[in-house]
Amino acid sequence: MTAALAPAAALDAVDWRARRRAHEHRVDTWLTPHLARRHRGEKHPVEDFLFTYYSHRPAQLRRWHPGPGVLLRDADPAEFGRDYRATAAGVTLDTARVRERRAESVEWIRTLLAATAGRPAQLGCFGMHEWAMVYRQTQQEVRHNAWPLRLTPERTAAVVDERGVRCSHFDAYRFFTAPARPLNVLTPTRETQHAHEQPGCLHANMDLYKWAYKLSPLVPSELVADAFALAREIRTLDMRASPYDLAALGYPPVRVETPEGRAEYAATQRGFAERAAVLRHRLLAAL
Template identity: 50%
Template sequence: MSPTLTLLPRGAWTARAEAHARRADALTAGHRERRAAGSSHAVEDFLYTYYPLRPAVLRRWSPGAGVALADAAGSPVASARWFTTEGDAVRLDGRAYLADRGGAVRHHATLLAAVADRPPVFSCFGLHEWAIVYREPAGAHRHALPLRLGEAGTDAVVERHQITCSHYDAFRFFTPEATGRNELRPTRELQVELDQPGCLHVGMDLVIRLGCTWHAEGPQPRV
């Protein structure tokens, strides 16, 4: 085993895994209860629809890179994709992971570096949320919550301001009528060039990228 690996005794890593599962269960309890009842909450369940986050995946614990788990052969971690067993110790096989996910890792690293090196812009004022419902057709509203200013008032806010949304995953939800009002034309290809640290959506994405390793079935949290 490489001397650069940190070896966690079984008692230590099982305690971490169990604590992580308890935290995940507590944080997702409301969502799981609503899902079982066939209902949803427009705000609290948003992340489960915007991101591919499933409670069963969120409760899986991963040691991350550079850590070996002692006496872990036969454990759930040992059978996880990209993990390898050496004797009774289990660790992430970095080469295997990068062989499959190297492109995504390089893209995320480039994006993170670009965003960190760019000054934040706060003057968009979150108006992408207003542009998403601008002149929305009747019956097209995505949730049951009423617009705070009503349809006419919301449209007036969009029309009185310059929309400067720079993030593609916000811009792509604009109504057709709002698209032409945006100062920029974000695309997936321009994401590294346009994303900036003052953007709410960029911050949300960075939490996902920094807090998760992308598992074959979705993000696998690291603690």
């Protein structure tokens, strides 16, 4: 039997139910359009990415958890899942039990977050990772081939050759085309992720959503939703700066093949890095 931490805060039923409704309403603004597109068999390269690339299902994102150290009065543990226990005063998360079961993954995530937070942000990649994913491919071969490239395949490849690739994120690098991989200044692997991840990287900052939901219910659902909201904005920049032409979907390009576009990209990237740093520290504090 594991020792359970005493709840540090108590919520009356009217309060925790209001928090739950607010979370569900917030998440529904993202879920409803996605589920409608899925029902129609439509794909959206920006809005659907977080639902298709990451493993967290819509119903899981919508489900509310208060986080550790919270006592829910007049609650039923069956509403919240197997990690909640009933006490004479109410329902609370059995934090020690969850941490014991997930000790290895929690420590892996904590170490990655701390290592990333301790490095300076590098802002010189200019989104070339997305270009490296279509490097030397035809329009038919590219991942989002329902949408045209802004430049010809030859000119797209020339931009990569001219700018170079400085990607530190393994889960972006692994989608590079075979001829693009030798152009990268690093060869990131899953084993070297802790050594390479840096807080300016768009994909590292999008992944805060992944680490938040993987830590759930050890973190409150509001934090998971905050990470999702930031990842959604980051994905927008990611695709606006990509070689795809998504203007028809309402995404004007950030033309990183030009000096002006690179300056716009770096400035927006810096803002995301600052916001991601706050979320990263919130996750570390929860651990």
